[in-house]
Amino acid sequence: MTEKTSSRLNSPTTVLPAMPPVEIPEFKGPLDLLLHLIQKNEFSIYDIPIAIICRQYHEYLEKLDLLDLDTAGEFLWMASWLLHMKSRMLLPRENPEDGGADPREELVERLLEYRRVKEFASLLHEADLLRSCLWEARIARNIGSEQLEVDWEDVDLRLLAETYVETMDRFAASHPPPLKIRPMRFSVAGKMRELYDRVHREGSMSLLRHLDSRPDPEEVVTLFVATLELIRLGGVLAEQRRQFAEIYLRPGPKVVDLQNMTAPEYENAG
Amino acid sequence: MPVDAYLKGCIEAALLTTPGPVTENSILDAAENSGIEATDIRSILEDLRKEWEEQGRAILLEQVAGGWRTATRPDLDDFLRHFHGLNSRQKLSQAALEVLSIVAYRQPVTLPEVNFVRASNSSSVMKTLLDRGLVRIAGRKKVVGKPFLYRTTRDFLIHFGLESLEELPDPEELVKEPELNSPNGEMCAPSGDPCGGLSRESEMGDEESSLPEDEIRVSPSEDSQSS
Amino acid sequence: MPVDAYLKGCIEAALLTTPGPVTENSILDAAENSGIEATDIRSILEDLRKEWEEQGRAILLEQVAGGWRTATRPDLDDFLRHFHGLNSRQKLSQAALEVLSIVAYRQPVTLPEVNFVRASNSSSVMKTLLDRGLVRIAGRKKVVGKPFLYRTTRDFLIHFGLESLEELPDPEELVKEPELNSPNGEMCAPSGDPCGGLSRESEMGDEESSLPEDEIRVSPSEDSQSS
Numbered sequence: 001m002t003e004k005t006s007s008r009l010n011s012p013t014t015v016l017p018a019m020p021p022v023e024i025p026e027f028k029g030p031l032d033l034l035l036h037l038i039q040k041n042e043f044s045i046y047d048i049p050i051a052i053i054c055r056q057y058h059e060y061l062e063k064l065d066l067l068d069l070d071t072a073g074e075f076l077w078m079a080s081w082l083l084h085m086k087s088r089m090l091l092p093r094e095n096p097e098d099g100g101a102d103p104r105e106e107l108v109e110r111l112l113e114y115r116r117v118k119e120f121a122s123l124l125h126e127a128d129l130l131r132s133c134l135w136e137a138r139i140a141r142n143i144g145s146e147q148l149e150v151d152w153e154d155v156d157l158r159l160l161a162e163t164y165v166e167t168m169d170r171f172a173a174s175h176p177p178p179l180k181i182r183p184m185r186f187s188v189a190g191k192m193r194e195l196y197d198r199v200h201r202e203g204s205m206s207l208l209r210h211l212d213s214r215p216d217p218e219e220v221v222t223l224f225v226a227t228l229e230l231i232r233l234g235g236v237l238a239e240q241r242r243q244f245a246e247i248y249l250r251p252g253p254k255v256v257d258l259q260n261m262t263a264p265e266y267e268n269a270g
Numbered sequence: 271m272p273v274d275a276y277l278k279g280c281i282e283a284a285l286l287t288t289p290g291p292v293t294e295n296s297i298l299d300a301a302e303n304s305g306i307e308a309t310d311i312r313s314i315l316e317d318l319r320k321e322w323e324e325q326g327r328a329i330l331l332e333q334v335a336g337g338w339r340t341a342t343r344p345d346l347d348d349f350l351r352h353f354h355g356l357n358s359r360q361k362l363s364q365a366a367l368e369v370l371s372i373v374a375y376r377q378p379v380t381l382p383e384v385n386f387v388r389a390s391n392s393s394s395v396m397k398t399l400l401d402r403g404l405v406r407i408a409g410r411k412k413v414v415g416k417p418f419l420y421r422t423t424r425d426f427l428i429h430f431g432l433e434s435l436e437e438l439p440d441p442e443e444l445v446k447e448p449e450l451n452s453p454n455g456e457m458c459a460p461s462g463d464p465c466g467g468l469s470r471e472s473e474m475g476d477e478e479s480s481l482p483e484d485e486i487r488v489s490p491s492e493d494s495q496s497s
Numbered sequence: 498m499p500v501d502a503y504l505k506g507c508i509e510a511a512l513l514t515t516p517g518p519v520t521e522n523s524i525l526d527a528a529e530n531s532g533i534e535a536t537d538i539r540s541i542l543e544d545l546r547k548e549w550e551e552q553g554r555a556i557l558l559e560q561v562a563g564g565w566r567t568a569t570r571p572d573l574d575d576f577l578r579h580f581h582g583l584n585s586r587q588k589l590s591q592a593a594l595e596v597l598s599i600v601a602y603r604q605p606v607t608l609p610e611v612n613f614v615r616a617s618n619s620s621s622v623m624k625t626l627l628d629r630g631l632v633r634i635a636g637r638k639k640v641v642g643k644p645f646l647y648r649t650t651r652d653f654l655i656h657f658g659l660e661s662l663e664e665l666p667d668p669e670e671l672v673k674e675p676e677l678n679s680p681n682g683e684m685c686a687p688s689g690d691p692c693g694g695l696s697r698e699s700e701m702g703d704e705e706s707s708l709p710e711d712e713i714r715v716s717p718s719e720d721s722q723s724s
Contacts, residue, residue, distance in 0.1 A: 029617030121594035133574030137567040149361035156633040161441035164371035280576040282555035300580035328509035353527035431636015
């Protein structure tokens with residue numbers, strides 16, 4: 001999970017006919033791939049035939065299914081560098097006096113360094129395997145507290161930040177923010193009018209679907225209260241055929257004059 | 271017998287890597303499908319007890335309510351108390367770390383404010399931090415009681431490799447993602463420095479009392495509107 | 498001698514009750530005014546190491562991170578994992594090992610520098626290493642953007658069985674042209690004995706300063722021959 005590139009690079013790919021049948025190993029980056037190509041061809045790292053490597057690199061690149069943009073960018077950047085070098089190698093050295101700097105020089109340097117990193121990483125890998133199986137003795141001290149302590153030496157900025165965040169989280173959890181009562185954004189009377197008009201206009205409406213379509217919980221609550229009010233007043237009827245099934249609203253037996261209804265009666269009910 | 275020697279190693283290792291008592295059953299469970307019987311385990315434990323005692327080892331094996339417990343010899347208590355007491359001077363308790371982090375990020379801050387945030391009395395911890403030179407007193411707050419204001423010291427900065435407090439990273443960001451901006455471009459150019467953005471310049475500045483009161487207090491005024 | 502036997506008990510108890518390596522100095526401090534010399538402590542520790550090994554004890558004594566630490570015998574790992582209910586162990590990924598290598602050699606180092614060497618973005622890998630306590634943030638670099646500096650931790654030394662950073666193999670020796678795969682730094686546990694074999698005192702040891710930049714880099718003169 002730490003290595004997002006690996007899974008990408010391992011995704012199955014079709015082998016192009018031009019390529020020798022090789023399995024694609026996991027490449028940890030463009031330098032890794034380049035190093036692999038150089039070793040496979042048994043080229044000297046100090047005298048890389050850029051044209052050949054450049055071609056092979058591109059062939060590999062096509063086979064790799066690079067879905068991750070960042071990773072693709074890393075590989076493509078190297079591709080363009082190789083192309084650049086290739087074109088510079090084709091040009092005659094303009095100025096033999098300045099030592100005729102080899103355009104490959106920087107690449108060689110970086111490959112050598114990366115190879116050292118890989119070698120060291122493989123040593124660490126062996127040590128990781130061998131030493132992961134050692135357990136430290138941990139018997140209780142009879143004396144003193146078993147309080148959690150850290151070596152001051154081991155406290156870095158991250159631990160300090162973590163401790164702070166945890167402390168403040170704990171504080172926030174025990175001090176919930178003050179309850180804020182905002183003015184109601186939806187009025188029961190308004191919703192009653194809206195529902196009543198719609199039910200009488202359309203003859204029927206699906207209550208649950210309508211409630212589901214409202215993103216604001218406050219509106220949902222208001223709508224629901226409005227529905228109950230309308231049912232109580234006989235303005236609409238509610239019908240449900242099965243438990244948990246849709247609830248249909250239909251025109252009720254009574255005519256309710258919602259226009260002349262006094263607002264406060266409902267606004268305070270909520 | 272080699273099998274026995276191996277099992278004995280297993281049991282000894284289990285005892286030594288467990289701070290509390292070890293039950294015979296837990297050993298039996300871990301050694302399943304090795305053909306070991308409960309009685310074998312018990313006899314090995316008895317052997318170990320005798321052996322440790324005869325060899326004059328630093329530890330004793332004792333049978334307690336919950337199973338078998340490894341404990342250091344009582345005559346070593348004095349030394350161990352001394353040893354761990356001295357050692358703990360280089361250690362920081364969890365409480366001390368908490369107080370230090372509050373002072374670091376909210377300075378200047380008073381003890382009552384720290385106590386409020388931690389919901390426990392931090393005065394002895396603060397004293398420890400003062401003694402160790404990690405925090406210092408920086409004046410008094412102009413409120414009732416004139417409590418001391420605390421700040422971190424130069425030694426604190428040195429320990430974390432910081433030049434100034436402005437370099438303290440934003441704690442939330444740091445915990446989430448240690449490096450905020452790590453654009454890809456830097457692969458080719460390491461010199462120019464891509465990962466800026468962390469320096470939250472002014473936020474920790476020198477303004478009075480950085481504890482924003484409203485942030486952590488339940489304000490009654492707000493509620494009153496509601497009724 | 499009774500005094501020795503007592504001191505030996507003290508040291509064994511200190512080792513068994515302390516998480517992490519115990520330094521000889523901390524034992525000396527705790528045993529003050531008992532007329533004990535530093536050399537006595539060292540020779541008792543050497544004795545203990547031999548004794549535990551010869552008696553086939555479940556634990557071994559190893560020298561790491563500037564101190565002495567107890568560790569169970571490698572062959573008991575299977576049992577202990579069962580016993581402690583640890584199913585699988587997280588191995589470090591290839592990418593993590595690469596980043597760790599770069600931090601180890603070039604510390605203190607910034608993320609952009611690591612990215613440059615790997616030609617690949619390493620920020621999520623670095624986060625994993627921070628989480629596992631193998632690297633730590635050690636301040637900020639004084640360049641534009643003030644990127645964090647990373648170093649390896651004491652746990653890094655402990656995990657890989659190193660006494661100090663000087664024990665890291667010489668990177669120049671790691672790879673030799675033309676044969677590519679002949680690492681000859683026999684770092685950490687050689688085959689048989691993961692704990693004891695760490696004693697190659699200072700083969701690479703005492704040269705000054707840990708790996709300045711130019712040491713890990715190929716000098717341009719070498720390359721120019723090639724063209």
